[in-house]
Amino acid sequence: MSVKIKKGKGILFDAVPDSGQVMVKVAPHGRPLYIWPNRLGFPESLLPKIKKQSVPFLYPPQTPVEYKGGSWIVNMCADADEYRNALIGLDRAFGDKIPIFNHPRAVAMTRRDLSAKRLAGIPNLVVPKCVRFMADENNSFQRAFEANGFNYPVLVRPAKSQTGRDLVKIDNPFDWPKVYKTHWQGKSHFMTQYVDYSNTSGDFIKSRIVYVGERMFVRHVKRAENWRIHNQTASSKTTDEAWEASISEQLMSDPVFHNMLSEVPVRVKLDFFGLDIGVDLENRRAILFEANAAMSIFFATGADERSQARATRLQHPIVRALEEHFATPKNWRSGADIGEEPVERIFQS
Known part of the structure; x- marks a missing residue:
């Protein structure tokens, strides 16, 4: 089958997980809602625009499909282990031909063990x-x-x-x-x-940094009395917004942290991803947890003034940067920019 794509339009590349399994829950209207694991998350303001400007493709297709005229591809597969086969297929077909938002070779290199090797050696970043x-x-x-x-x-x-x-x-x-x-x-x-990143008060501090191209933003800063800081598992202390803003400012303006964080996208080479770190302010260092495109970035915003203010401070700048970056495919990472072998060879390492 051949699909002709209008000039300027692209392909929205998605895939069934290698396991063949997706989650299902009952939606408010009583119908099943399918939840695809470890996919790239776009803000609600941008995803409809992407769909309008693209042709959807779900891997693997039932029959071979040839696309003609596509100008770009958005890769929704965000996890190297979950979508190994799809990343190989995408790279084989288009890896060196047209711009790909979150190129499959860069996604492949975010596998945790490969990512640790790639990010090792950045000053003040502890890579376990x-x-x-x-x-x-x-x-x-x-x-x-x-x-x-x-x-x-x-x-x-x-x-x-x-x-x-x-x-x-x-x-x-x-x-x-x-x-x-x-x-x-x-x-x-x-x-x-495991690396202990608690401070002298016994608190653990975790931050999520979001990258759009090489621009970086603080998505959140959290603290807890336990090493495991996660929305579903951590017993976190109440996060004071002034405290969070203060730590965010320190991460962005302190030359030690700023230089360290600025080196990460140079090595990761994704168009859009998140970095989770343990923050050790006392020793001016960070501990790498993970760096990949499968993270939750955009949170639901309530109608109250406090929720709106937090979204304005943390979320809106990321959305604007992402919309600007998406609008210029020539600035996306290419296979040549990434400088890695084809995905199938990466996965053999």
Whole structure:
């Protein structure tokens, strides 16, 4: 089948996860709502525009499809493990031909173990050791721990986990049974060296930085009494907006943090992604958690004045930058800019 695309229009590339599984929940109108995991998240103001200017494509197609005349592609597949096959297919077909928003080679390199290698060496950014392994036997975890020279504690998680689900902290040799309570068997996992980032008051501070091209924005700053700071799992202290704004300003203006954070998009080479870090203000350093395009960026905004003010401060600048960047495909990363091998070779590493 051949599809002719009008001049100036593009392709909205989406895919079924390699597992063939999506989540389903009941929507307010009583109908099923399908939730595709680890996809690129656009603001509500931009996604309709993208759909209007593009032809949708869902990988893998039932029959071969040839597209003629497409000027650009938006890649919705945001996770290297979830959409391995789709990223390979997209790169084979279009990797060096037309601009691709979030190029598949750059997405492939955000796999946690590969990302750790790429971001290592940035001054004042602590990049913990991370390895990928297959858990097919009870002692797979212990073997990975010993073979790679880890020290306790370590963090273990399934390869496709982006929400903290089945994330386990192993503090000592007697903690390994924790992993057997998860859905572990026959799945690829990551093991990461744990780094304590608490301050002298016992607080943990986490920030999410959002990048549009090489422009950066603070999406949020949170603090908790526990290392695991997450909307669904953390017992966070109430975030004071003045405190959050102060830390945000320090991250953006302090030369140590600014220079460190500015180097990240140079290496990651995605058009739009997020960076999660543990913030150690006392030692003026940050600890890498993850850097990828699968993060939640845009939050629901309430009608109250406080919610509107927070959205104006944190969210609106990202939306404006994203709309500007999307409008200029010639400024998107190309295969030549990324300088990596084809995706299928990246995944062989």
